[in-house]
Amino acid sequence: MKKLILIACLCGCLTIAKAQQLKSPDGKLTMTFALEDGGKPRYSLVYKNKDVIKPSKLGLELKDDKKSLLSDFTVTDTKTSSFDENWKPVWGEVKTIRNHYNELAVTLTQKETNRIMIIRFRMFNEGLGFRYEFPAQKNLTYFIVKEEKTQFAMAGDHTAFWIAGDYDTQEYDYTTSKLSEIRSLAAKNRKENLSQTSFSPTGVQTSLMMKTSNGLYINLHEAALINYACMHLNLDDKNMIFESWLTPDVKGDKGYMQAPANSPWRTVMVSDDARDILASKMTYNLNDPGKIEDTSWIKPIKYVGVWWEMITGKSTWAYTDEYPSVQLGITDYSKARPNGKHGANTTNVKKYIDFAAKNGFGGVLVEGWNEGWEDWYGHSKDYVFDFVTPYPDFNVSEIRDYAKSKGIKMIMHHETSGSVRNYERHIDTAYKFMKANGYDAVKSGYVGNILPRGENHYSQWLINHYQYALEKAAEYKIMVNAHEAVRPTGIARTYPNLIGNESARGTEYQAFGGSKPNHVTVLPFTRLIGGPMDYTPGIFEMDISKLNPANHSHVNSTIANQLALYLTMYSPLQMAADLPENYERFPDAFQFIKDVAVDWDDSQYLEAEPGQYITVARMAKGTGQWFAGSVNGDNSRISNISFSFLAPGRTYEATIYADAKDAHYKTNPQAYTVRKVLVTNKSKLAQLCAPGGGYAISFKIANQATVKGLKKL
Numbered sequence: 001m002k003k004l005i006l007i008a009c010l011c012g013c014l015t016i017a018k019a020q021q022l023k024s025p026d027g028k029l030t031m032t033f034a035l036e037d038g039g040k041p042r043y044s045l046v047y048k049n050k051d052v053i054k055p056s057k058l059g060l061e062l063k064d065d066k067k068s069l070l071s072d073f074t075v076t077d078t079k080t081s082s083f084d085e086n087w088k089p090v091w092g093e094v095k096t097i098r099n100h101y102n103e104l105a106v107t108l109t110q111k112e113t114n115r116i117m118i119i120r121f122r123m124f125n126e127g128l129g130f131r132y133e134f135p136a137q138k139n140l141t142y143f144i145v146k147e148e149k150t151q152f153a154m155a156g157d158h159t160a161f162w163i164a165g166d167y168d169t170q171e172y173d174y175t176t177s178k179l180s181e182i183r184s185l186a187a188k189n190r191k192e193n194l195s196q197t198s199f200s201p202t203g204v205q206t207s208l209m210m211k212t213s214n215g216l217y218i219n220l221h222e223a224a225l226i227n228y229a230c231m232h233l234n235l236d237d238k239n240m241i242f243e244s245w246l247t248p249d250v251k252g253d254k255g256y257m258q259a260p261a262n263s264p265w266r267t268v269m270v271s272d273d274a275r276d277i278l279a280s281k282m283t284y285n286l287n288d289p290g291k292i293e294d295t296s297w298i299k300p301i302k303y304v305g306v307w308w309e310m311i312t313g314k315s316t317w318a319y320t321d322e323y324p325s326v327q328l329g330i331t332d333y334s335k336a337r338p339n340g341k342h343g344a345n346t347t348n349v350k351k352y353i354d355f356a357a358k359n360g361f362g363g364v365l366v367e368g369w370n371e372g373w374e375d376w377y378g379h380s381k382d383y384v385f386d387f388v389t390p391y392p393d394f395n396v397s398e399i400r401d402y403a404k405s406k407g408i409k410m411i412m413h414h415e416t417s418g419s420v421r422n423y424e425r426h427i428d429t430a431y432k433f434m435k436a437n438g439y440d441a442v443k444s445g446y447v448g449n450i451l452p453r454g455e456n457h458y459s460q461w462l463i464n465h466y467q468y469a470l471e472k473a474a475e476y477k478i479m480v481n482a483h484e485a486v487r488p489t490g491i492a493r494t495y496p497n498l499i500g501n502e503s504a505r506g507t508e509y510q511a512f513g514g515s516k517p518n519h520v521t522v523l524p525f526t527r528l529i530g531g532p533m534d535y536t537p538g539i540f541e542m543d544i545s546k547l548n549p550a551n552h553s554h555v556n557s558t559i560a561n562q563l564a565l566y567l568t569m570y571s572p573l574q575m576a577a578d579l580p581e582n583y584e585r586f587p588d589a590f591q592f593i594k595d596v597a598v599d600w601d602d603s604q605y606l607e608a609e610p611g612q613y614i615t616v617a618r619m620a621k622g623t624g625q626w627f628a629g630s631v632n633g634d635n636s637r638i639s640n641i642s643f644s645f646l647a648p649g650r651t652y653e654a655t656i657y658a659d660a661k662d663a664h665y666k667t668n669p670q671a672y673t674v675r676k677v678l679v680t681n682k683s684k685l686a687q688l689c690a691p692g693g694g695y696a697i698s699f700k701i702a703n704q705a706t707v708k709g710l711k712k713l
């Protein structure tokens, strides 16, 4: 017995002696990797002497008779390197992105099986990324992942901004609580959705944002989710250890692998300044460089749409109320009595095209244009849409020609109703139909349970479908904005035609009962870490019963907050989601939506605190024009910012769209002020923000006449 203990101790000492360290380029972060007793890989992470990740296990459990990749490893090679380059995104928050990291690749060989697994760590100034790599080898070719066993051991009972773990939806409000409270609050967080599958009372989704009591901001997510299942986290709430929990397929398996292969990157971002988390480009940097050679057809766009009127119930996607069910190719729509509320009719679409053209928008989205919406969800229908057959009152060629004559791009809508198999059946024909009719962008949707039945929205099979649809779209030069698909993981670096995703609780929920007023102060720290969101801001009428008397939902936001979202919810695709008639009622506030840019050369986060506020200034691509926006959470506050981002020595005219003194997201959401003042880069602003409010600013260089007529700030 004594002898055994001695051997174990010797091994332990040996492995500790062999611990590898990796530092960030600025030296503030240190990762330690070691093999512990039994050849088990472990890592830990420290930021400025504070524990971020305490020693945590690494590895994968395999299915069938394969020995798992968890223990009995020896380190057979280590390689260190450094990388530093600048690259230019096709669209983005900044003109140039620096990709700067130190790398450690540890080759592990498993005793007896002789299998090889490399764990590659990349350390950036903003955090750590690591992944498992399975090189081509004789002893490990095909294998099935039973579970990935990556741990993230927290150093305390942190405050977390979380949504409940779910294999099918992310469309939940965020809950802010201690980690130890997740178990008791999870059921409450998981509000009803058309497709949802929970897996554990302490399961949460990524990107997960946390704040520690000693002032650190920690974010856990993944990058480059390709041919692998989406990772959730399951919390051992006795020990505060998160462990990866992959989304299973219909059989409960979590990944079918063939070497050479690798997992996505697991990411841990950390800083003592919350703004660094928002500004980080680490997730993009961990993705491959762009694979689309000619990107000239990928264009950021502001758009309007025949959409909010259906979401609020003012009009319908369906053409008729007469048929309880329809079957494409059999149902004769020419015999159906129209319900008189069908939004996607040619006259209404032309009205939106006119509105877009008059106000400088680039695109018009139309939903409910194609046959099949009468019974589109809730029935697990296989052949639900064909994506090419319009309703009798939607004239495709007339709309195509009219939009073209007005310089407007039509945006296609492909709702799959979760029938992915049906979408793949039709996808080539559908994309060809788009190109023939002047559509360069598609909003796709995956509402309801997935077909093939039993699959989950975030399993490996579905991840491969979203990727297939995206790459195929690129072949056709089509931009994609996928709703209900898996949350992004920076793939837009490689495929910049992925100009948007929903994959979180968007504005639509403001018409389905409302969202928390601080929701938009959390999303940039969570959902936006992996890429832009088609959040669809710009609602001016907060009382939804004014649009549809049967809908009593309230939009929990002020008008000034809605304007700020065009800055704080970065996206190359921005909708002005409300009805034209509501914009016409507030022309001075609408002016900001008309003016604001969608693509940027520079972005500077001025203030940030998850759940409370975010303030950002951005410089428009090519024009040098600055805009700023600030969103506020539940309590009123004064935002204090300096305009030091402006060019020195120049005087600007700043138009400030702000909450009125008595504004409030619930009781007085439409109370705002618009004022014009002269500012320089020395100016400072102290701006009141209402609960659920905020402000937006546009800057332009002042000319002689304006300098005379305006007051200084």
Ligand code: NOJ
Residues within 6 Å of the ligand: 307, 367, 415, 445, 447, 483, 484, 502, 508
């Ligand atoms: C849910 C999407 O989020 C929404 O934008 C869309 O209008 C409906 N599905 C119908 O496709």
Ligand code: CA
Residues within 6 Å of the ligand: 171, 483, 484, 502, 508
């Ligand atoms: Ca949705």
